[in-house]
Amino acid sequence: MTKVVVRVPTPLRGFAGGQRDVPVEATTAGAAVEALCHEHPALRRHLYGSDGALRRFVSIFLNDDDIRNHEGESTPVRDGDVVSIVPAIAGGSGAARAAPVDAPPLTGEELRRYSRHLLLPEVGLAGQRRLRSARVLIVGTGGLGAPAALYLAAAGVGTLGLVDFDTVDASNLQRQLLYSTADVGRRKLDAARDRLAGLNPGVRVVPHEQRLDSTNALEIVRQYDVVLDGTDNFPTRYLVNDASVLTGVPNVYGSIYRFEGQVSVFDASRGPCYRCLYPEPPPPDLVPSCAEAGVLGVLPGVVGVLQATEAVKLLLGIGEPLIGRLLLYDALAMSFRELKLRKNPECALCSPRATQKGLIDYPAFCGVPAPGAAVPSGVPEIAPKELAAALAAPDPPLLVDVREPEELAISHLPGALPIPKGEIAEHVDELTRARAIVLFCRAGSRSADATKTLLDLGFSNVRSLKGGINGWARDVDPSVPVY
Numbered sequence: 282m283t284k285v286v287v288r289v290p291t292p293l294r295g296f297a298g299g300q301r302d303v304p305v306e307a308t309t310a311g312a313a314v315e316a317l318c319h320e321h322p323a324l325r326r327h328l329y330g331s332d333g334a335l336r337r338f339v340s341i342f343l344n345d346d347d348i349r350n351h352e353g354e355s356t357p358v359r360d361g362d363v364v365s366i367v368p369a370i371a372g373g374s375g376a377a378r379a380a381p382v383d384a385p386p387l388t389g390e391e392l393r394r395y396s397r398h399l400l401l402p403e404v405g406l407a408g409q410r411r412l413r414s415a416r417v418l419i420v421g422t423g424g425l426g427a428p429a430a431l432y433l434a435a436a437g438v439g440t441l442g443l444v445d446f447d448t449v450d451a452s453n454l455q456r457q458l459l460y461s462t463a464d465v466g467r468r469k470l471d472a473a474r475d476r477l478a479g480l481n482p483g484v485r486v487v488p489h490e491q492r493l494d495s496t497n498a499l500e501i502v503r504q505y506d507v508v509l510d511g512t513d514n515f516p517t518r519y520l521v522n523d524a525s526v527l528t529g530v531p532n533v534y535g536s537i538y539r540f541e542g543q544v545s546v547f548d549a550s551r552g553p554c555y556r557c558l559y560p561e562p563p564p565p566d567l568v569p570s571c572a573e574a575g576v577l578g579v580l581p582g583v584v585g586v587l588q589a590t591e592a593v594k595l596l597l598g599i600g601e602p603l604i605g606r607l608l609l610y611d612a613l614a615m616s617f618r619e620l621k622l623r624k625n626p627e628c629a630l631c632s633p634r635a636t637q638k639g640l641i642d643y644p645a646f647c648g649v650p651a652p653g654a655a656v657p658s659g660v661p662e663i664a665p666k667e668l669a670a671a672l673a674a675p676d677p678p679l680l681v682d683v684r685e686p687e688e689l690a691i692s693h694l695p696g697a698l699p700i701p702k703g704e705i706a707e708h709v710d711e712l713t714r715a716r717a718i719v720l721f722c723r724a725g726s727r728s729a730d731a732t733k734t735l736l737d738l739g740f741s742n743v744r745s746l747k748g749g750i751n752g753w754a755r756d757v758d759p760s761v762p763v764y
């Protein structure tokens with residue numbers, strides 16, 4: 282038998298006893314993953330579908346190459362090989378691509394502002410004018426979009442389109458340096474426009490205050506030279522990718538999870554697209570959202586600046602773009618790894634035999650549910666005040682807290698039984714079907730999923746607390762901290 286290491290990605294390490302590298306003995310890449318699941322059975326449903334095949338949003342790499350480029354799961358392994366599991370995570374050219382140089386020469390003020398660029402032969406006067414005439418669309422002005430927007434504005438990219446419809450929340454300030462404390466409560470696009478204008482008044486900021494969907498994405502994306510994917514959810518990520526392929530505008534991809542990031546450039550004319558890597562998004566219960574999972578504040582700064590770097594290179598037509606390469610950044614190990622990506626000759630979107638000719642809206646199944654669709658349809662809810670009355674009456678309902686252990690230290694409700702959402706199905710024996718049950722989480726989304734799980738398992742008297750424990754704090758007990 283051959284000794285290899287299976288590298289488990291952070292989102293799944295909880296199912297592998299917290300280990301990053303699990304040594305196994307196997308003769309093929311597929312057998313190595315099987316051996317891992319044999320040792321840690323809880324991993325199996327995350328990696329394999331009910332048909333026993335590997336899930337389509339899970340990629341397996343042998344050292345730095347996708348096994349799909351070799352013999353798939355039958356690819357033989359050698360002693361010391363590393364078999365990496367790379368799941369999709371939510372949470373962003375050549376000279377021919379480069380933006381054209383438009384007329385007026387740089388002004389005196391511009392010469393001073395960009396002097397450190399002008400000293401680089403790879404940029405120079407022509408390159409700086411190219412940047413000034415360039416247009417970059419940043420989808421999402423959160424953790425990734427905020428640092429990218431700052432650096433692109435500073436670099437003199439003439440037109441920055443920003444897509445967002447959120448307001449600044451105090452919890453954004455830990456990583457989204459585009460905003461200041463005084464901006465809390467303001468619309469993000471207003472705050473961003475002011476900050477970017479203060480940084481560089483020569484930049485035109487075009488606000489797109491709307492949710493990207495199948496009706497508007499093509500129209501918006503085609504107005505730009507490069508799109509920078511700063512989204513935190515799968516529906517928008519697939520829309521950005523698909524609009525990029527269909528319009529021919531390259532897509533600078535970035536994603537983050539806790540302490541890890543991914544960066545690549547998807548330009549279907551010269552390499553793979555995101556669907557070549559992950560043909561379809563994962564179902565919601567297998568991927569925690571960025572907000573639920575937490576993220577180290579500096580991480581999106583690193584990843585967003587890497588994306589900005591790739592965007593500037595594409596616009597200038599210099600260097601080696603990250604086309605066909607997936608860069609993995611691990612902040613805890615402080616390591617960068619690079620995996621090779623190849624075009625999927627069967628890709629439904631970008632291959633010659635493509636079957637997908639338009640955009641797809643994925644409203645229901647993503648790590649972050651769409652606003653207004655935060656609760657799976659048909660899940661019964663209870664309002665905080667209604668719950669307060671029920672708890673004060675005879676036969677109060679059983680409270681089940683489906684949040685993660687770290688969150689219990691922030692706030693809690695007395696008497697609540699803690700069972701993390703992902704483990705609810707394994708703990709049904711602790712719940713009596715005779716008594717009413719109310720599940721709650723931070724804001725109401727995870728508890729709705731867990732309520733649906735219990736309903737599917739035959740429970741009938743179960744409801745989800747609307748707005749979560751934060752809603753309870755607002756409507757019933759202001760002494761409970763909101764986070």
Ligand SMILES: [Zn+2]
Nearest residue numbers: 554557628631
């Ligand atoms: Zn493709």
